[in-house]
Amino acid sequence: xxxxxxxxxxxxxxxxxxxxxxxxxxxxxxxxxxxxxxxxxxxxxxxxxxxxxxxxxxxxxxxxxxxxxxxxxxxxxxxxxxxxxxxxxxxxxxxxxxxxxxxxxxxxxxxx
Amino acid sequence: xxxxxxxxxxxxxxxxxxxxxxxxxxxxxxxxxxxxxxxxxxxxxxxxxxxxxxxxxxxxxxxxxxxxxxxxxxxxxxxxxxxxxxxxxxxxxxxxxxxxxxxxxxxxxxxxx
Numbered sequence: 618x619x620x621x622x623x624x625x626x627x628x629x630x631x632x633x634x635x636x637x638x639x640x641x642x643x644x645x646x647x648x649x650x651x652x653x654x655x656x657x658x659x660x661x662x663x664x665x666x667x668x669x670x671x672x673x674x675x676x677x678x679x680x681x682x683x684x685x686x687x688x689x690x691x692x693x694x695x696x697x698x699x700x701x702x703x704x705x706x707x708x709x710x711x712x713x714x715x716x717x718x719x720x721x722x723x724x725x726x727x728x729x
Numbered sequence: 730x731x732x733x734x735x736x737x738x739x740x741x742x743x744x745x746x747x748x749x750x751x752x753x754x755x756x757x758x759x760x761x762x763x764x765x766x767x768x769x770x771x772x773x774x775x776x777x778x779x780x781x782x783x784x785x786x787x788x789x790x791x792x793x794x795x796x797x798x799x800x801x802x803x804x805x806x807x808x809x810x811x812x813x814x815x816x817x818x819x820x821x822x823x824x825x826x827x828x829x830x831x832x833x834x835x836x837x838x839x840x841x842x
Contacts, residue, residue, distance in 0.1 A: 651830060660733075660819055661772070661833040706771055708831075715760050715779055715823070717831060719771035 619644045621709055621720040629726045634697050638723045640690040640707035648712040650690050652681050654703040655722075661706065665692070669712075697727045732756075733834035735820050741840045744810060750837050752803040752820030761803040762831070763795060764819040772819055778803060810841045 620643045630636055640650070649668055653661040665674045665681040667690065673682040678695040690707060704724045708717040733754045742748050752761065760779050764772035777785035778797040786795075792814075794806040803820055817836045823829040 649829065653833075658817070658836075658838065660735075660835040661821075661831075663830060663832060666830040715762070715777040715784060716774060717762075719773075722771055 619647075619709060619711065619718045621707060621718050623705075623707060623720040623723050625723060626721065627724040627726075629728065630697055631728050632697060632699060634727075635693070635695050636697055636725075638692040638694070638705050638725070640692070640720050642688045642690075642709050642718075642720075644711070645685045645688050646711060647685065647709045648714075649710045650681075650683055651708050651710075651717070652679075652690075652692050653706045653708065655706060656703050664705075697725075699727050699729045701725060701727050733820055733822055733832050735818075735834035735837050737837060738835065739838045739840075741842060742807065742810065743842055744812075746810075747806070747808045749807065750805040750818055750820075750839075752805075752834055753801055754822040754832070755801055756822065756832065757800075757824075758822035758832075759800060759825050760823045760829075761797065762821040762823075763803070763805050764821065766817045766819055766836070776805075807839075810839075812841050815839055815841045 624639045651666045652664040667683045680693040683690045704722045706722045707720040710717045736751045763775040766772045775789045776795040781797045796804040819836045820834040821831045823831045
């Protein structure tokens with residue numbers, strides 16, 4: 618059974634810092650890995666999708682990497698801003714299914 | 730247009746009521762999902778429709794009844810809910826098989842009294 622965990626559970630940093638969020642999964646037979654952000658009480662916003670054949674994806678200040686063999690993905694946020702404050706979730710899907718398993722999330726607070 | 734819409738935004742219902750949640754997408758996606766999310770927890774998958782057919786039911790109680798009238802619409806019919814069913818209900822869609830990129834709606838905040 619696929620299990621997805623995220624470390625740290627919560628993170629508070631001053632504005633301008635570069636930071637790394639971690640996502641670990643137990644079954645390396647994944648199809649996609651997707652990173653989301655969620656503001657309190659809101660829906661999920663897709664940030665980056667990494668397919669299993671890819672090693673990384675970049676969008677603006679965000680860079681996500683994937684290492685299937687070690688069961689890990691990282692989300693790198695450059696030059697953090699207060700507007701980045703949110704909960705960040707990773708989710709993995711297995712090949713041939715429509716089933717996404719979500720990680721436990723990292724609550725990020727960027728202080729002005 | 731990468732938008733998934735959900736109505737209503739908020740819903741308060743008694744345990745004997747019948748209500749429905751609605752989700753709509755116009756991206757031509759063929760897979761649609763219902764998730765339940767409790768406070769400070771990740772979303773939990775409830776149902777998946779693929780090409781308008783129910784493909785996954787995560788052992789959800791029968792008081793939740795999904796319906797996919799067409800490829801753009803997804804409903805969740807609610808009946809005889811319990812207070813512990815209070816949560817944020819999220820709808821999502823993706824292009825096709827294998828869990829492609831998912832797009833989420835804003836959710837419906839449900840309170841069962």
